[in-house]
Amino acid sequence: MGDIIQTKGLTKKYGKLVALDDLNLVVEEGAAFGFVGPNGAGKTTTMRILATLLRPTAGEAWVAGHSVGKERQAVRRTIGYMPDFFGVYGDMKVWEYLDFFAACYDIPPATRARLVDDLLELVDLAHRRDDYVDALSRGMKQRICLARALAHDPQLLILDEPASGLDPRARIEIRALLHELHAMGKTILISSHILSEIEEVCTHIGIIEAGRLIAAGSLDSIQEQLQSHRTLRIGLLNRIKEAAEWLAAQPEVLDVALLTEKEKSFLQLEFSGDQERLAQLLADLTRSGFAVTQFQETARGLEDTFMRLTQGIVT
Amino acid sequence: MLAGQWNACKNHPVLQLELRRVRRRRWLSPRLVLPLYVAVLFVATLGGAAAGLALVQTQAVDMAPAIIPATTLCPANALAWLLGFAVPWIAPAFTATSIAQERERGTWDLVRTTTLSERSLVWAKLLGAMARLWPALLAMLLLIPFQLLLGVSVGGSILSLLGEGATFDPATSMGILPQVLAVQLAPWAHLALHTTTGLFVSALSRSSGTALAATYGAVIALRVASWFGNNILSALIIVLLSIATIDPFSPPTLLSNTAVVTILAVLGTLVSPALEGVAALGLVWATIWRLKKE
Ligand SMILES: Nc1ncnc2c1ncn2[C@@H]1O[C@H](COP(=O)(O)OP(=O)(O)O)[C@@H](O)[C@H]1O
Ligand SMILES: [Mg+2]
Numbered sequence: 001m002g003d004i005i006q007t008k009g010l011t012k013k014y015g016k017l018v019a020l021d022d023l024n025l026v027v028e029e030g031a032a033f034g035f036v037g038p039n040g041a042g043k044t045t046t047m048r049i050l051a052t053l054l055r056p057t058a059g060e061a062w063v064a065g066h067s068v069g070k071e072r073q074a075v076r077r078t079i080g081y082m083p084d085f086f087g088v089y090g091d092m093k094v095w096e097y098l099d100f101f102a103a104c105y106d107i108p109p110a111t112r113a114r115l116v117d118d119l120l121e122l123v124d125l126a127h128r129r130d131d132y133v134d135a136l137s138r139g140m141k142q143r144i145c146l147a148r149a150l151a152h153d154p155q156l157l158i159l160d161e162p163a164s165g166l167d168p169r170a171r172i173e174i175r176a177l178l179h180e181l182h183a184m185g186k187t188i189l190i191s192s193h194i195l196s197e198i199e200e201v202c203t204h205i206g207i208i209e210a211g212r213l214i215a216a217g218s219l220d221s222i223q224e225q226l227q228s229h230r231t232l233r234i235g236l237l238n239r240i241k242e243a244a245e246w247l248a249a250q251p252e253v254l255d256v257a258l259l260t261e262k263e264k265s266f267l268q269l270e271f272s273g274d275q276e277r278l279a280q281l282l283a284d285l286t287r288s289g290f291a292v293t294q295f296q297e298t299a300r301g302l303e304d305t306f307m308r309l310t311q312g313i314v315t
Numbered sequence: 316m317l318a319g320q321w322n323a324c325k326n327h328p329v330l331q332l333e334l335r336r337v338r339r340r341r342w343l344s345p346r347l348v349l350p351l352y353v354a355v356l357f358v359a360t361l362g363g364a365a366a367g368l369a370l371v372q373t374q375a376v377d378m379a380p381a382i383i384p385a386t387t388l389c390p391a392n393a394l395a396w397l398l399g400f401a402v403p404w405i406a407p408a409f410t411a412t413s414i415a416q417e418r419e420r421g422t423w424d425l426v427r428t429t430t431l432s433e434r435s436l437v438w439a440k441l442l443g444a445m446a447r448l449w450p451a452l453l454a455m456l457l458l459i460p461f462q463l464l465l466g467v468s469v470g471g472s473i474l475s476l477l478g479e480g481a482t483f484d485p486a487t488s489m490g491i492l493p494q495v496l497a498v499q500l501a502p503w504a505h506l507a508l509h510t511t512t513g514l515f516v517s518a519l520s521r522s523s524g525t526a527l528a529a530t531y532g533a534v535i536a537l538r539v540a541s542w543f544g545n546n547i548l549s550a551l552i553i554v555l556l557s558i559a560t561i562d563p564f565s566p567p568t569l570l571s572n573t574a575v576v577t578i579l580a581v582l583g584t585l586v587s588p589a590l591e592g593v594a595a596l597g598l599v600w601a602t603i604w605r606l607k608k609e
Binding site: 048051052053055073076077079081083085086087088089091092100101103104105106145148152 | 428609
């Protein structure tokens with residue numbers, strides 16, 4: 001299957017602020033792609049560009065082979081977009097709301113009534129058909145907005161933080177809905193600043209930080225990338241140069257550097273082994289007679305981001 | 316084809332949404348009061364005009380100036396002037412908020428990602444805003460014939476009385492009709508200019524508050540500019556007019572001098588509405604262009 005989303009050197013600047021920095025994103029057709037990154041990383045900016053709502057400063061993007069800048073109508077027919085912040089027409093009833101958007105997608109009146117009922121069934125809101133949209137809870141509004149995005153049966157769903165601000169129950173409902181949509185064959189691009197929130201739904205993950213895509217791939221391959229690369233910081237009482245040589249000779253150690261910080265010296269090294277090998281390294285180090293005062297995995301770069309995202313720490 | 320266009324326009328979801336809102340509002344009082352008021356005014360105007368004509372026809376020439384205040388004070392005329400002034404100044408409030416308010420509420424992005432074209436969206440918003448003012452617009456339309464009647468009866472009478480023989484002449488009286496008609500265009504041209512300015516500003520604004528303030532600022536600026544433009548072009552026309560009337564060397568043409576004068580006078584009256592109409596179309600185009608660029 002082909003790539004449904006492709007961006008090349010996508011860059012967006014707001015004045016001096018670089019919101020997106022040379023982003024190259026590829027999403028395969030049929031994937032459930034989790035677009036993860038801390039707040040302000042550029043997720044919304046990317047999605048708005050893909051949804052034809054924003055023009056990039058540089059670079060290009062294609063959705064289902066259509067250029068986002070030049071073939072906007074074709075792109076709009078392909079996507080169902082749900083923004084992070086959206087409003088509803090308060091003076092509309094639930095069915096009217098869906099009917100309105102179906103009409104906006106040029107669906108003939110004869111088929112609309114049936115479509116509206118089907119959509120309401122899908123998002124489990126059939127019982128609220130004649131209520132005003134404004135009277136719905138946030139979770140329900142989220143679901144009706146999702147139903148709206150499905151009105152024209154798009155190939156690709158672009159969902160910007162659909163789970164944020166929802167109570168746990170509503171979150172579970174959205175998640176179940178996403179599973180269902182993915183099973184129906186839709187490609188889904190979903191963003192979140194908390195990895196654990198969408199991890200379960202996703203087949204692929206892309207991690208974005210400060211406008212750059214720092215990792216992307218299937219869930220497994222990302223985890224592999226993470227495990228095979230740790231940065232360690234080791235402090236020693238003495239014989240620091242000797243220890244550096246000893247460490248450099250170890251098979252899993254990729255790189256050793258002697259660093260000084262606040263007049264204290266320590267070693268920083270890249271380590272490619274897993275947790276067990278890590279424990280083994282410390283044991284070997286002490287057995288060789290080195291007086292270890294500090295042995296620490298520094299949280300930096302991808303790992304750091306991943307940790308924060310996994311735990312949902314908002315920066 | 317035209318029917319297809321009309322249907323597409325009528326069934327435009329955004330326009331339908333606006334119309335539904337207009338329908339939901341209670342128009343009970345204007346719906347009842349307005350036609351009544353117009354009917355009363357009609358009788359009053361007719362009475363005033365008849366009285367004026369009767370006076371003029373008795374050839375009491377020095378009575379003529381008295382007719383002017385009497386008829387201008389006539390309620391129909393007053394209402395027409397009031398609407399002609401107020402509607403163009405109220406209407407842009409609706410267009411200025413139309414897009415900006417949807418942005419503010421967060422519904423705009425949803426509509427924008429649908430397959431509705433920018434062009435159809437802009438026209439739907441414009442027509443939707445107009446629909447909100449339908450009672451006033453209807454009244455303005457209904458008052459046009461009275462204004463014409465008034466213009467022809469009073470203005471025409473005076474014109475013919477000032478002419479040779481100082482006698483009332485229905486033909487000369489009717490001759491003023493094109494000018495009177497041209498004058499009737501002014502409020503509609505203002506309406507077009509003001510509403511499209513509002514729409515354009517709305518397409519640029521994030522909040523309806525700034526859109527409103529900026530719209531009225533822009534409308535005032537545009538009207539000042541239009542006033543200057545009108546004066547310059549009118550001056551040109553007056554020059555042409557004087558050449559047409561004074562030039563003794565001009566060979567006799569099919570048109571008499573008075574006909575030329577009338578044509579130029581009508582053209583002079585049309586300058587301002589034409590300028591504003593063109594500007595309005597330009598603004599619609601600019602709004603569509605802006606949305607496409609967004
Ligand atoms: N309209 C805007 N004007 C100026 N800066 C903006 C605008 N929109 C977003 N930004 C900035 O761009 C960066 C990326 O924002 P965004 O894409 O919303 O991040 P995310 O969705 O990942 O939280 C942030 O630093 C944000 O402050
Ligand atoms: Mg965001």
